[in-house]
Amino acid sequence: AQRVTQPEKLLSVFKGAPVELKCNYSYSGSPELFWYVQYSRQRLQLLLRHISRESIKGFTADLNKGETSFHLKKPFAQEEDSAMYYCALMQGAQKLVFGQGTRLTINP
């Protein structure tokens, strides 16, 4: 079955330090993966799509099919990065399966 695992429920780093939010998936086909972010009191919004290979707000994520991972990285964390982050896998036609989420806190 398709599954997305985010092993860390909570992650705390200091401002300026590197950040890596882990995401592993299980999927038999060619995966479409996403990262969503939910800032405090705001709706979920799309952060990254692996298919577009983009960098948004300094974040990048590389699909590693060998390790079945799609970790989210940023070299220098900023306080405004504090949020809830969800990794998601497109299952079949248009249905997203989400991980459990990681709450990222950036300490000043």
Add this chain to the structure above:
Amino acid sequence: TAGITQAPTSQILAAGRSMTLRCTQDMRHNAMYWYRQDLGLGLRLIHYSNTAGTTGKGEVPDGYSVSRANTDDFPLTLASAVPSQTSVYFCASSAGTGEANYGYTFGSGTRLTVV
């Protein structure tokens, strides 16, 4: 601003009562979804609709029903609420797949407390 509107924003509901959570989008997206968000469990799909007139069950459909009479509206009904349905409910929509797939657009959520 174009997007998804959910109502109400929050609700306290007595157990055993029924309630309909409303969701409307103005983007002409074909697909719509209902998720519940629970701490430690992430977002779980309740029901979905790939196009107007069709619906399907997600991961946690029991106790919920949906309808999709037109493209814009996708209401979620709790026929007889139970405390375990206390959660934050998010409606979402999407336009397509592949390169055209920009993921989902989410509503702002409905916080439901069943007492």
